[in-house]
Amino acid sequence: MDEPQPVTLPNGRNLKCDTCENELFEPRRWKLQTTGMTFMNLDWANRDATCFVCSSCRRIHWFHW
Ligand SMILES: [Zn+2]
Numbered sequence: 001m002d003e004p005q006p007v008t009l010p011n012g013r014n015l016k017c018d019t020c021e022n023e024l025f026e027p028r029r030w031k032l033q034t035t036g037m038t039f040m041n042l043d044w045a046n047r048d049a050t051c052f053v054c055s056s057c058r059r060i061h062w063f064h065w
Helices: none
Strands: 025-030 049-054 060-063
Antiparallel strands (some): 049 060
């Protein structure tokens, strides 16, 4: 399991939990790829999602990076 860590967003701000204002998160990578997407020229949909789990309240924050 990854250690909780601060997360810097593309806009330069630090991610803060929506619910408890904690600033430490466990990063996760999620595959969004779906079988058949390539045949349908939907490669743009194959980007992964990144989510950060709040280390305090466990809320998940999703990003399409
Ligand atoms: Zn939280």
